[in-house]
Amino acid sequence: MNIHEHQAKALFEKFGVAVPKGIAVQKASDFESAVGQLDAKGGLMVKSQIHAGGRGKGVFTDGFKGGVKFAPTREKALEHAKAMLGNTLVTAQTGPEGRKVQTIYFTEAANLGKRPDGRDDEYYLAILLDRATSRPVIVASTEGGVEIEKVAHDTPERIFKVHVDPAAGLQAYQARQVAFALGFTGELHKQCVALVSKLYAFFWEKDCSMVEVNPLLVTAEGRLLALDAKVSFDDNALFRHPDVVALRDLNEEDAKEIEASKFGLSYIALDGNIACLVNGAGLAMSTMDIIQHFGGSPANFLDVGGGASKEQVAAAFKIILGDPNVKGILVNIFGGIMDCNVIATGIVEAVKETGLKLPLVVRLEGNNVEAGKATLAASGLTIVSGDSMADAARKIVGLVTK
Amino acid sequence: MSILVKEGTRVLVQGITGDFGARHARLSIDYGSQVVAGVTPGKGGQVFEHGGKKVPIFNTVADAARQTGATVSAIFVPPPFAADAILECVDADLDLAVAITEGIPVRDMVRAKRAMQGRRTRLIGPNCPGLVTPGRGDKSHGGCRIGIAPGYIHRRGNVGVVSRSGTLTYEAVWQLTCRGKGQSTCVGIGGDPVNGTSHLDVIKLFNDDPETEAIIMIGEIGGNAEVEAARWIKQHCKKPVAGFIAGATAPAGRRMGHAGAVIGGAEDTAAAKIKIFKECGISVAETPSDMADALLRVWKG
Numbered sequence: 001m002n003i004h005e006h007q008a009k010a011l012f013e014k015f016g017v018a019v020p021k022g023i024a025v026q027k028a029s030d031f032e033s034a035v036g037q038l039d040a041k042g043g044l045m046v047k048s049q050i051h052a053g054g055r056g057k058g059v060f061t062d063g064f065k066g067g068v069k070f071a072p073t074r075e076k077a078l079e080h081a082k083a084m085l086g087n088t089l090v091t092a093q094t095g096p097e098g099r100k101v102q103t104i105y106f107t108e109a110a111n112l113g114k115r116p117d118g119r120d121d122e123y124y125l126a127i128l129l130d131r132a133t134s135r136p137v138i139v140a141s142t143e144g145g146v147e148i149e150k151v152a153h154d155t156p157e158r159i160f161k162v163h164v165d166p167a168a169g170l171q172a173y174q175a176r177q178v179a180f181a182l183g184f185t186g187e188l189h190k191q192c193v194a195l196v197s198k199l200y201a202f203f204w205e206k207d208c209s210m211v212e213v214n215p216l217l218v219t220a221e222g223r224l225l226a227l228d229a230k231v232s233f234d235d236n237a238l239f240r241h242p243d244v245v246a247l248r249d250l251n252e253e254d255a256k257e258i259e260a261s262k263f264g265l266s267y268i269a270l271d272g273n274i275a276c277l278v279n280g281a282g283l284a285m286s287t288m289d290i291i292q293h294f295g296g297s298p299a300n301f302l303d304v305g306g307g308a309s310k311e312q313v314a315a316a317f318k319i320i321l322g323d324p325n326v327k328g329i330l331v332n333i334f335g336g337i338m339d340c341n342v343i344a345t346g347i348v349e350a351v352k353e354t355g356l357k358l359p360l361v362v363r364l365e366g367n368n369v370e371a372g373k374a375t376l377a378a379s380g381l382t383i384v385s386g387d388s389m390a391d392a393a394r395k396i397v398g399l400v401t402k
Numbered sequence: 403m404s405i406l407v408k409e410g411t412r413v414l415v416q417g418i419t420g421d422f423g424a425r426h427a428r429l430s431i432d433y434g435s436q437v438v439a440g441v442t443p444g445k446g447g448q449v450f451e452h453g454g455k456k457v458p459i460f461n462t463v464a465d466a467a468r469q470t471g472a473t474v475s476a477i478f479v480p481p482p483f484a485a486d487a488i489l490e491c492v493d494a495d496l497d498l499a500v501a502i503t504e505g506i507p508v509r510d511m512v513r514a515k516r517a518m519q520g521r522r523t524r525l526i527g528p529n530c531p532g533l534v535t536p537g538r539g540d541k542s543h544g545g546c547r548i549g550i551a552p553g554y555i556h557r558r559g560n561v562g563v564v565s566r567s568g569t570l571t572y573e574a575v576w577q578l579t580c581r582g583k584g585q586s587t588c589v590g591i592g593g594d595p596v597n598g599t600s601h602l603d604v605i606k607l608f609n610d611d612p613e614t615e616a617i618i619m620i621g622e623i624g625g626n627a628e629v630e631a632a633r634w635i636k637q638h639c640k641k642p643v644a645g646f647i648a649g650a651t652a653p654a655g656r657r658m659g660h661a662g663a664v665i666g667g668a669e670d671t672a673a674a675k676i677k678i679f680k681e682c683g684i685s686v687a688e689t690p691s692d693m694a695d696a697l698l699r700v701w702k703g
Contacts (some may be wrong), residue, residue: 129508131625134515134596166509166516207509236481237507270653281593282567282622286648286690289672293689298651306550306568334569334576336552337429365576367552389573390691 001233003247004049006105008229015202017195019226022107024049031081034106035074042109043072046080048089049103051252053230058091060084061098067091070109077106102251110225113218122215122227123182124148125196127203130163136203138162138170138196140178144215170200191224206244207237256319263315265304272297273327274400275320277313279304279334287332290389296397299326308338313346317354328359328400330392333366340364340372348379359399360384363392404535404587405562405607405614406498406526407474407546411535414439414472416479416487418450418459423478426502426550428452430476433553434537434544439466441475463487464494474498476532476548484528485510488598492523500548501528501598511596518598525598531568531590542584551575551590559584561697562608564601565620566593570648570690574618577694583703586614593622601631609639616642616701618693619684623649624670629678636682644697646687647675 003011006024013019022045023034038044048055048067055067060083067089071077081104090098113121122144130137140160143151152159160181162174172193179192195216203211212230219225238245250258260267266281270288274296278284281303288298300320304312320326333343347362363386364372376383384399386392407413413430417423418440431437431452439458440450446461460466463475475496479487484503491499506528518525526533532549536542536556547553555572557579565571571590578585589604591597601619608614617639621628628647635643650672669678679686687696 129512129595131595131627134512136512166512204509207507209508234508236505237509239482240507268653270651278569280567280569282565282570282620282648283573283690285567285622285652286570286646288651289648290689290691292651301652334572336555336569336572337550366555366572388691390689393689 001235001238001244001248002051002252003231003233004051004103004105004249005047005229006049006103007247008231009226011202011206011231012226012229016198017202017226018224019229020045020107020110022105024103024105025081026103028082028085031078031104035077038106038108040074040077040108042111043070044074044077045069045107045109046071046077046084047105047107048084048101049105050089050094050099050101051249052091052093052099054091054093055089058089058094061088061090067101081106099252110217110227111220113220113222120145121218123217124151124214125178125199125216126210126212126214127200127208128210133163135166136164136200138164138174138178138200140182142182144217148214164200169204170197172197187222188218188224195224206241207234208232209234256322260302260315260319263312265302265312265316265319267319268301269323270298270300271325272299273325274330274396275299275302275323275326275328276330276332277302277304277316277320278332279306279308279338283332283334287330287389287393290393291330291397294390294393294397296393296400299323306337308333308343310342310346310349313343314350314353317350317356321354321356326358328396329361330396331360331362332389332392333364335364335366335369335372337367340366340369341375344372344375347383348375348381351379351381351383359396361386361392361396361399363387363389403611403613405604405611406524406533406587406589407535407548409535409537409544409546410436411474411546412436412438412470412472413474413476413546413548414441414463414466414470416441416463416475416477416490418442418457418478419445420478420480424450426476426478427457429553430547431455433547434539435547438470439472441466463490463496467494467496472496474548475500477501477503477527479503481505481507485514488514488525489517492518492521496523498524498526499598500526500530500532501592502530502532502549503527504529506594508594508596511594515596515598526589527592527594527597529594530592530597531571533587533589534585535587536585549590551588555579556588557584559586560613560615560703561585562604562611562614562617563588563620564604564608564617565590566622567620567648570620573690574620574693577691578618581694581698583694583698586611595625601627602634605631605635605639609641614641616697616703617644618697619643619645620693621645621647621675623647623652623672623675626669628675629669632678632682632684635684642685642697642701644685644687644693644700645679646690646693646696647672647679648690
């Protein structure tokens with residue numbers, strides 16, 4: 001689960017991590033009072049709140065440029081905020097449809113410190129799981145404020161990593177290693193050690209999947225500040241964090257994905273035109289692959305789970321058909337334990353109920369498969385049968401591109 | 403021979419009184435597997451009955467193992483309590499803990515895996531279909547089935563199968579069985595980012611197993627476990643290997659049902675993994691329908 005920047009920063013503050021003072025606002029009528037509470041001497045930042053990166057370089061659908069803007073005065077901040085709220089922001093991560101901005105976050109602009117070469121004094125700091133070692137890893141770099149993937153690729157020596165032993169937890173020497181690697185001395189060194197320790201405590205206690213601060217900034221006054229905050233949580237651990245669940249913003253999630261999750265279905269919309277309905281995540285992923293292999297384009301990932309019921313199949317059909325791009329459906333079920341005839345009955349009912357006109361190819365394999373195929377054949381519906389995954393994929397691609 | 407479990411391996415089931423655990427305990431008994439004990443704290447002394455078989459239930463794994471000789475546990479405990487169930491197996495010095503449970507918090511697994519270091523118990527999973535060593539009876543009856551895989555699709559033979567995904571494993575197994583090629587052992591290592599046994603761990607076991615003549619390795623986008631295994635295979639594996647990677651069409655950054663299947667680094671896309679498979683001499687299945695045939699192109703059986 002992802003949260004907004006302003007929510008992440010509120011959590012940072014609770015754990016003692018310094019952030020610029022800021023106020024999040026949902027209504028234009030609250031803009032004035034919000035900026036009035038902030039010190040605008042050094043200017044204000046106006047930040048669109050959406051769950052996607054690349055906001056600064058993003059462009060709104062009406063042509064307004066920049067989802068994150070500096071405003072030298074309160075008046076300018078209000079002007080920017082009015083242009084952003086309710087507008088749709090397109091960034092490198094949102095896809096062409098963009099995301100509607102429903103919250104504006106005003107913050108006091110930090111007085112950026114400078115390095116001897118004149119660059120802003122910005123760093124990178126993140127904590128996440130390292131799958132290779134099954135341990136949390138702290139990733140730090142002197143190159144902040146830029147894409148970390150690019151730093152890792154071009155100058156890997158500027159990426160510093162510390163693995164934390166979960167039995168012992170983060171040790172003070174490890175926090176010092178980070179501070180030394182970033183080149184901090186004196187007071188800043190102390191601030192950095194404290195910040196790393198607090199950030200790790202947050203990561204661990206709240207079951208985060210990732211905590212990223214980019215940039216971590218040194219101000220002209222010599223303070224270490226988290227200028228941006230990106231936080232995601234382990235969905236499997238949400239049951240023990242009701243306070244985190246309360247931060248969920250359904251506006252940022254796909255309505256069909258939310259609907260699917262109510263029926264225990266895992267659905268992800270893609271931009272193709274062949275919908276698929278599959279049991280099992282691995283099989284569902286490879287069903288998308290095989291559609292593409294035969295020249296088609298998958299419209300979604302949809303896993304009905306290992307023990308799909310008739311109700312789930314019916315719900316899945318409705319969700320699939322809610323996508324106007326869909327021109328055909330491929331059902332691929334390997335019913336190891338579950339009864340293929342139950343699935344077949346569910347398909348027939350769903351087709352009748354939705355009045356399906358689109359081509360439908362069904363590949364059934366496994367337990368009680370003969371009865372399942374008989375049910376489909378006896379239904380009087382035009383359901384094309386596929387003998388293998390390849391055969392079924394070839395058939396649906398042929399029907400859709402005809 | 404086979405790997406990890408064989409006909410006659412004595413199995414206990416943690417969570418045997420829950421719906422999910424009970425259902426699959428019954429299916430394992432029907433398959434002819436030796437389900438000798440159940441564990442549900444507070445229900446010790448009760449009996450789980452199925453098909454004329456009475457399986458005693460114990461309060462603790464240690465009691466169950468001591469009194470029945472069980473060496474392997476199948477874990478069907480709900481996510482909040484699953485890491486605890488795994489560590490109870492470690493404490494009882496079982497050979498193997500197979501965690502079927504889906505949805506265990508990553509932090510719990512990070513801690514559990516660390517606590518297992520230096521102990522004798524091996525963990526398979528979590529979020530996995532388990533493992534099957536097929537038997538010699540009709541439709542492989544009499545084998546050792548631990549977890550949720552359909553037993554009847556198997557056939558006793560000489561191909562080792564290792565995969566993260568359940569249904570994709572069944573797909574490969576069924577393709578083999580339909581072509582008259584049986585399996586030594588089929589292992590589902592699970593779709594989570596932190597798991598007990600890796601592709602490479604299983605490949606090494608297959609390489610040392612005299613009954614296993616050839617191997618199918620099924621992977622996914624995300625992580626570098628398949629790449630690590632492929633590089634080892636190139637250097638050390640004496641047996642022909644076929645491979646498949648799911649997720650070529652998966653969009654970056656999205657979790658596709660398996661928490662592990664998220665694209666991140668340079669070597670964890672499907673294209674990168676497939677390229678490395680080929681460089682390492684693995685016969686790559688072009689589509690999931692081609693997994694058994696990809697193996698038969700390099701192994702005549």
